[in-house]
Amino acid sequence: MSDRLSLPKGRIRVLLLEGISDSAVELLAAAGYENVTRVAKALDGPALAEALHGVHLLGIRSRTQLTGAALGAADRLIAVGCFCIGTNQVDLETAARLAIPVFNAPFSNTRSVAELVMGEVVMLLRGIPDRSRSAHQGGWDKSAEGSFEVRGRTLGIVGYGNIGSQLSVLAEAFGMRVIYFDHTTKLPHGNARPCASLGDLLAEADIVTLHVPETSDTVGMIGPAQVARMRTGSILINNARGSLVDLEAVAQALRDRHLLGFAADVFPEEPARNGEPFRSPVQGLHNVILTPHIGGSTQEAQSRIGQEVARKLIDFSDTGATMGAVNFPQVQLPARATGARWIHVHRDTPGMLSRINEAFGRRGLNIAAQYYQTQAELGYVVVESVEARDQAESILAELRALPGTVRARLIYERE
Numbered sequence: 001m002s003d004r005l006s007l008p009k010g011r012i013r014v015l016l017l018e019g020i021s022d023s024a025v026e027l028l029a030a031a032g033y034e035n036v037t038r039v040a041k042a043l044d045g046p047a048l049a050e051a052l053h054g055v056h057l058l059g060i061r062s063r064t065q066l067t068g069a070a071l072g073a074a075d076r077l078i079a080v081g082c083f084c085i086g087t088n089q090v091d092l093e094t095a096a097r098l099a100i101p102v103f104n105a106p107f108s109n110t111r112s113v114a115e116l117v118m119g120e121v122v123m124l125l126r127g128i129p130d131r132s133r134s135a136h137q138g139g140w141d142k143s144a145e146g147s148f149e150v151r152g153r154t155l156g157i158v159g160y161g162n163i164g165s166q167l168s169v170l171a172e173a174f175g176m177r178v179i180y181f182d183h184t185t186k187l188p189h190g191n192a193r194p195c196a197s198l199g200d201l202l203a204e205a206d207i208v209t210l211h212v213p214e215t216s217d218t219v220g221m222i223g224p225a226q227v228a229r230m231r232t233g234s235i236l237i238n239n240a241r242g243s244l245v246d247l248e249a250v251a252q253a254l255r256d257r258h259l260l261g262f263a264a265d266v267f268p269e270e271p272a273r274n275g276e277p278f279r280s281p282v283q284g285l286h287n288v289i290l291t292p293h294i295g296g297s298t299q300e301a302q303s304r305i306g307q308e309v310a311r312k313l314i315d316f317s318d319t320g321a322t323m324g325a326v327n328f329p330q331v332q333l334p335a336r337a338t339g340a341r342w343i344h345v346h347r348d349t350p351g352m353l354s355r356i357n358e359a360f361g362r363r364g365l366n367i368a369a370q371y372y373q374t375q376a377e378l379g380y381v382v383v384e385s386v387e388a389r390d391q392a393e394s395i396l397a398e399l400r401a402l403p404g405t406v407r408a409r410l411i412y413e414r415e
Contacts, residue, residue: 009033012317013054013076018042018061020083021306031314033057042273049073057313059083060090062293063272068094078409079316081309085109085296086241088214092327096378099345099407101328103312107162108304109296113239114167116265116295117209118174122150124235124261125207129287146260151175156205158198158221159212159240160186167209168192179204183217202226207235214241224249227259235261239295242266251281254288261287265295320382320411329373329380339368339386340413342396347404348379356381359398363391378406388413 009032016024019040028036042063043051052058052074059081060066066080068091080090082104095102123129125148134141155171157164157180168178168189178192181201188194195201198221202208208230212218222236223246230236236259238245247268253259262282270293271278282288296305315321320343321333346352353372360367360383371382388395392413399408 007056010035012056013037014057014059014313015039015051015055016059016083017051017064018083020059020061021302023303024059024083024306024310027307027310028314031318033314033317044272052077057081057317059309059313062086062089064089066090066095071095071098071100074100078407079103079313081313083302083305083309086213087326090327096327096376097406099378101316101322101325103309103316103324104326105305105308108308109298109301110162110166112298112301113163113211113295114170116291117167117237117239118170120237120263120289121153121155121171121174121207121209121235123289124237124263124287125150125153127261127287129261129289153177153206154179154204156180156195156201156208157192158182158201158208158210160188160192160194161211164209164211165189167211198226199229202229203231205234206231207237209237210240210244212240212244214243219243220246222246222249224252227253230259232258233260235259235263237263239263239265242268242270247281251285254282254285261289263289263291265291266293318411320409322380327375329375329378331371331373331380331382333371333382336369336384336414338414339384340388340392341382341384341411342392342399342408343411344381344383344399344402344408345406346379346381346402347406348374348377349404352379352402352404353381355402356383356399359395359402360385363395365391 012033012035014028014033014036017039025036044065048070054076055074056076056078058077061084066089071091071094077100080100080102085104085106087102087104090102092102127146131141152175154177157168160180160182164180171178172190179195179201180192181195181198221244227249236250250262254262267280312324319333319335322328322330323332344356365385365387367383368386369384373380392410396408396410
């Protein structure tokens, strides 16, 4: 069986920034994508614009800011892979308008973050940050005062999604009671119990941990009023998004001993790269653990993320499948042994599907399969025909010329 691709894989340029895992490179190479450039750091400004020139597939993590201007400089870009959970570093609307699907790895570092939270729960309840600092300085504090077991404590999880629900299981294994609050109804794991409101959870929990995305509803969700509502001697943990918590309010509550401890892995303002100075209102306060956005930074998580996002990029490039795209119509596609497959991205206007079908009907070609999905103002059609023979390129040219077309591509022609 011969394969004719619209663009041979050896000519598809892949750029991976920010030290993306070897697992991604290995998977890309196994699929035939060996034209891969790797950069260990994030890029910005003119350096990023220059690096994106001629690149078809881009992989980034959280530091590279893929703005509208950067996307405008990417003259060949067909897909972006965010090798992390979040995608707020990408201008998703501009990417969609340019017919560039953006993929991420929403599940791969779930375990790593959940384990970090449980470690912080133990350390903060035992007052380990201060005792460790004292020991480093020559002190020797063996007092049990202010030191507590995890068992029997109530863990309040705000956001009962992939991380929150797995954390729930780990916490119960430690002997904790688990309550949670989520804006949608979620089936509890084990003996976890939902709360009717965030306020109810704050008033009942000994430890509150946040696991929600950054949205207009969640920004600033833990402010002075919410901190005041927490139980005296309770603990707050934020390993989700830096914008969720008012750190000045937390700092005051720690100084007043209203809060027993605090841990954060994310901050409203973070250094753009290693080595830059970091400042926070909670630095130097008692029983505080601060980590530099490393919740998912384990070897196991990074390997899983590399494989998950690389697989999505490969599937889109090879077959046109867009499952898992955060800004694009999602279409799941089977592999086909023969025929040709085209993709067509367009403004969702009346009659577009009829005009696409007409390009085949006028040539007397049957459409073997067709997949169509829309999102917002964007339409995505995948068309297959086993009778195209030598007409694949002429059909592609006609599809590209249709009014409202954003992008059309011949995925493959197989005999």
